[in-house]
Amino acid sequence: MANREALRELQTRLASRLQAARTEGTSVSSWLAVESAGSFYLLPLGQSGEIFPWASVQAVPYTQSWFLGVANLRGGLVGVVDLAGLLGSAAPRTEQALAESSLLAFNAALDVNAALLVDRLAGLRGTDAFVSSEPPAEDAPSFFGTTYIDSSGTRWQELNLQILSQHPAFLSISA
Secondary structure (H helix, E strand, O other): HHHHHHHHHHHHHHHHHHHHHHHHHOOOEEEEEEEOEEEEEEEEOEEEEEEEEEEOOOOOOOOOOOEEEEEEEEOOEEEEEEEHOOOOOOOOHHHHHHHOOOEEEEEEEHHOEEEEEEEEOOOOOOOOOOEEEEEOOOOOOOOEEEEEEEEOEEEEEEOHHHHHHOOOHHHOOOO
């Protein structure tokens, strides 16, 4: 119950900050920052959907280990993908860790009934939060965007959710 209240409070704060930025004419944040298995990611706000607390997930047999199953989110069945597992950083998930994690649905405009499991929401970020950037490596997946580095040296990998949702690895859930 406390997790739901904390999540609701975070969503309210994020909505308030976005509205304040729009009315003040300041630059609006471009990304939702998340952490998954010790890695840091930037997800475009325009491609990100609603944030949910961890929900009961019904496992689906004969699928990839990163495809956790399906969950009922607001009355709709949604496939749940472990972001870290999909990107090759599978971490064992305890019930306690899952209870503290969040599900981030894809924006409805992308027409994808899926949500990403992330360990922690780190708030909103704009380009002004970073001191430098690097283009994606030549061998990086097509959905990897620019890598941004903040003042503490933390590397944040931008993920294009629209490209990810159409990537063959994402679409091939069968084991």
